[in-house]
Amino acid sequence: MRFLCLFLALIATVSAAVPSQRIGQPLTLQDIYIPGGEAKPAPRRDREPPLVVRLLELKPAKDGFRYDFEIQGLEAGTYNLADFLVPVNSAEPPTFPEIPLEITSQLPPGIELPKVKPSEQMPTLGGYRTTMITLCCVWFIGLIAIILWKKKKPAASNESEAPASLADRLKPLLDAASNGKIDDAGRAKLERLILGHWRERLPEIADAPTSEAMVKLRQHPEASPLILALERWLHARNPETSEAEIQKLLAPYQPTAAAAVAEPSVKTEA
């Protein structure tokens, strides 16, 4: 027990005496007495030596020299400085006493460590497919809604401005023509309505372009008599169509005014 206590006390003394420094930090050893010939740091020929030794000052002493060294450790561990020294006179064998030192990897005391980030709750993972399907459904429903809305809009406007039937639109014009009070705008409208009526009525002409439809209408056995008579009445320099003939041709489109047609009074303009 007594030996053990002595041993521990000796270890504690030795370990306390061993100079120590952290990796990379300079360790200065002063007045290191080394008997014998002059010594110098062994030259570094590669990156292998774990210590970088620099001689700061050399002072002569009895049977030897006193040295001031600056040492930087590159790897943690306990080293003997004598292993990193060589005699200046290379002929002499190296007989240096043991000079222990320690390089540690410990952080310096009192250093402020980075703050530890408190752990947070992880966001919900997964469910991407469901989310994407939901978004697609919403997008698709929105698209359908826009399309339906766009389609309904003109229909609604058409309903509000729904044109009257051909008969309704023709009636006032035919009445005006019968009374001889139809003006040029009315005559033009009357002609266009009749052209449109025949175009829609004849299936072989309905789908043709307007320019072709006009040519075909003027050659159609059923439509051409009225259309040619209308042309002569409305456009010819000297209309050859009589008022009675025009009234007779217009009569089928004015069932309610058929009686009134009996006494024609349309004025033709030269």
Next chain:
Amino acid sequence: MITANIPFPDVSRYVQEIRSRVGQIVVGQDVVVERMLIALLTSGHLLLEGMPGLAKTLLVNTLAQAMHLQFRRIQFTIDLLPSDILGSEILDERTGNFRTHRGPAFTNLLLADEINRAAPKVQGALLEAMQERKVTIGSESHALPTPFLVIATQNPIEQSGTFELPEAQLDRFMLCHRLGYPTASEEEEILRRNLKLGVKREGSGAVARSEFDMIEKKAIGTEADLIAAMEAANEIHVSDVFLKHVVDIIERTRHHRELEVGCSPRAGISLLKASRARALLQGRDYVIPEDLFALAEDVILHRIRLTYEALAEGRTGAAVLQDILEESIS
């Protein structure tokens, strides 16, 4: 067509002979011939849009020969200069004075081939000459011959390297006709005629005959006949009702929701003039709605511009115009 009482019988005969002469050389382009005659009789200009090889040059050449008109053709290219068309002043080394060299614009029928290939400066020079019927070379103005008709062509495809004519310049063309391919029977007739062309001996050599060699050099009628036809076209009766039809269609183009640019007043004037000439060619002395609807596409389509929304929906000018025409008679 009313044939019982043909107005202007001499004019009608003259026009029919010209159409017949052109028909002997060019197969199945009756509508184009009609449009060219309309432009000629009304002092308008014609723009032809069509693929290459549709006998545009042959057509114009035949018409010029038949009517005893001077014909020139200019192939528009990117490096063409205004002076190449209109002419320039040249220093005469013998006298030491400048003399005027008149360009190919000084002719009766000018075929401006692929007009959209030339730079806007050249297009502008020609279109100005078309409008004013005179050109200025140096400091001197020169009147162009009468009649003066420009028939310009442009290819609807191969738009790279071209300068599209802006609306303001397109408006100066009275008519813009889109040439289509001939029908199968017309195509067959073209091939049959081509088989009969044979070979032409020239000196010690020979060369295959082309359709151009078949053009008869003898003109039909005289310049007086042409003037009489122009005067007759100007006498065609236009009723007030017809004017209402024209105004109605022009107004519709200006207020149509799918059109950004509608027709100008010049379009209405062109429609009226062209309808008169068509009535004459059809043997009538008054215009009727058929003339209006037949010419609407050629007069109106190149003068309107669709809105961005209409273009995005894939609408075409022809479809919108067809809608307008249908709306006008419904």
